[in-house]
Amino acid sequence: MAASGRKKSTAGVAAARRPEVRLPPLVPYEGEGLEPDGDYDGLRFDGTDLTDASGRGARFLDCALESCALDRTELARARFIDSVLTGVRGVGTDLAEASLRDVEVVDARLGGVQLHGAVLERVVVRGGKIDYLNLRKARLKDVVFEGCVLSEPDFGDAHLVRVEFRDCVLKRADLSGVRLESVDLRAVAELDIARGVDRLAGAVISPPQLMELAPAFAAQIGVRVEP
Structure with a gap:
């Protein structure tokens, strides 16, 4: 795996470094469930049902998870390195501090999905839909959300560095206490901030987005706007 070089956007904003995952030939996973602190290297999980499985602290290196069921799967403090997750589905997946x-x-x-306290570095989330994503106190560096729908994501007290949102929908996002550095929101298809509009320092938005957020900004500083 080699990460792509960092680029500058047209406005001089530092762009996120994207992962370039090149998986080696993979061996089909033939086990059942997961093991806490398990070590999974060079495996393909193809349609594996991991519902209620416990892989707390497990390590996944050079792995592909394809169309796997992750309902209530416990993956707290797990590590995913040089891996691809495609078409995974589930409710209540626990990735806290992963x-x-x-x-x-x-x-x-x-x-x-519980990702509170997690660390994400050189990650791309492309397509799909994630509801109630909990990223409280998480650290995101060089992360791209692209063409996906995030419904009521919680970024409370998280730290985002070089994070891009491209052609994605942000519905009722909670930015309470968030810290932003070189976060690019200009290409968001729909930007809906429920809380924390005052925490947008460090983000870049477009002129149309500024107009849409103007009432929220005015309310934040106590300005009344009347005809």
């Missing part, structure tokens, strides 16, 4: 580095998540359908 580490994702050089990872692609494609067309996921997830709800109530």
